[in-house]
Amino acid sequence: xxxxxxxxxxxxxxxxxxxxxxxxxxxxxxxxxxxxxxxxxxxxxxxxxxxxxxxxxxxxxxxxxxxxxxxxxxxxxxxxxxxxxxxxxxxxxxxxxxxxxxxxxxxxxxxxx
Amino acid sequence: xxxxxxxxxxxxxxxxxxxxxxxxxxxxxxxxxxxxxxxxxxxxxxxxxxxxxxxxxxxxxxxxxxxxxxxxxxxxxxxxxxxxxxxxxxxxxxxxxxxxxxxxxxxxxxxxxxxx
Numbered sequence: 001x002x003x004x005x006x007x008x009x010x011x012x013x014x015x016x017x018x019x020x021x022x023x024x025x026x027x028x029x030x031x032x033x034x035x036x037x038x039x040x041x042x043x044x045x046x047x048x049x050x051x052x053x054x055x056x057x058x059x060x061x062x063x064x065x066x067x068x069x070x071x072x073x074x075x076x077x078x079x080x081x082x083x084x085x086x087x088x089x090x091x092x093x094x095x096x097x098x099x100x101x102x103x104x105x106x107x108x109x110x111x112x113x
Numbered sequence: 114x115x116x117x118x119x120x121x122x123x124x125x126x127x128x129x130x131x132x133x134x135x136x137x138x139x140x141x142x143x144x145x146x147x148x149x150x151x152x153x154x155x156x157x158x159x160x161x162x163x164x165x166x167x168x169x170x171x172x173x174x175x176x177x178x179x180x181x182x183x184x185x186x187x188x189x190x191x192x193x194x195x196x197x198x199x200x201x202x203x204x205x206x207x208x209x210x211x212x213x214x215x216x217x218x219x220x221x222x223x224x225x226x227x228x229x
Contacts, residue, residue: 036218043117043203043220044156087155103148103156 004088009108012082018075020107022088025069031091033064035073037084038106044087047073078111085109115140119204119221126191126198126228134189134224136204142219143208145187149173150201150223159202162187191226199228 005023012018024033034049048055048062050071055062061074075082087106117138126132136145144163148156158171162181176195181187187206191198204221 034217041201041223041225043205043222044218045220046217049217102158105155 003102004090004104006086006088006104006107008105009110011110011112012075012078014080014111014113015077018078018082018109018111020073020075020086020088020109021070022073023070024088024090027068027090033062033068033071034089034091035060035062036087036089036103037082038087039081039084044103047086075109078109080111080113083109083111117204117206117219117221119202119224122222122224124224124226126226128228129193131190131192132198132226134191134202134204134226136187136189136221137185138187138204138206138219139185140206140208140219141184142206143184144206145181146205146207146218147171147177147179147187147189148203148205150203156203159189198226201225 003026032049032051035047036044037047038044048057048060050062050064052064062071064071073086085106085108087103089103120135124132146161147159149159150156157173159173159177160168160171160179162168165181165184168179168181176192178190178192179187202224205218207218
């Protein structure tokens with residue numbers, strides 16, 4: 001699985017959009033980009049994933065650059081409950097590749113009142 | 114509701130003792146994983162299993178052992194050989210045949226082990 005690089009920490013004002021970047025310059029053609037978040041002392045929670053196109057769900061939007069070497073997770077209206085560590089992972093999605101999954105240190109997002 | 118159950122949530126152990134952390138899932142997932150997390154750190158992979166009766170070492174397997182006798186269960190034993198076992202342990206699972214393409218990891222709530 002491709003390695004990812006994320007900033008260590010970010011701040012965001014409550015109610016504003018939080019934009020979390022991720023670099024994955026060694027991504028291969030069939031690898032997806034996944035985002036998870038971990039609220040303190042809990043298990044990580046899935047947020048969103050994508051391959052090439054931009055994706056949106058009830059939690060967030062994912063913007064993937066055309067060359068797929070980087071992506072941005074967008075929380076459109078951050079709340080205090082969005083304070084967490086956000087992990088960007090690149091991996092193959094299907095069977096045969098359900099092996100080693102690598103989590104980096106992630107980005108600690110602090111949403112401030 | 115389907116999910117992953119880890120137990121115990123908190124565990125204290127004396128040095129030199131082995132301890133087993135339980136991980137049970139009712140999601141019918143094929144692959145299961147154990148991660149370790151230290152304060153302020155990301156997740157590090159200890160062991161993973163893609164099918165019953167098979168498992169592979171992750172990045173930090175020394176001092177740990179696992180078994181996968183049933184699809185639903187993937188217990189982790191922290192042995193006395195693990196030199197720094199105090200940590201937060203997370204179990205996860207994913208389906209091998211997720212034809213939606215998502216193949217999302219589901220995590221348990223974690224087990225916090227403290228060695229006294």
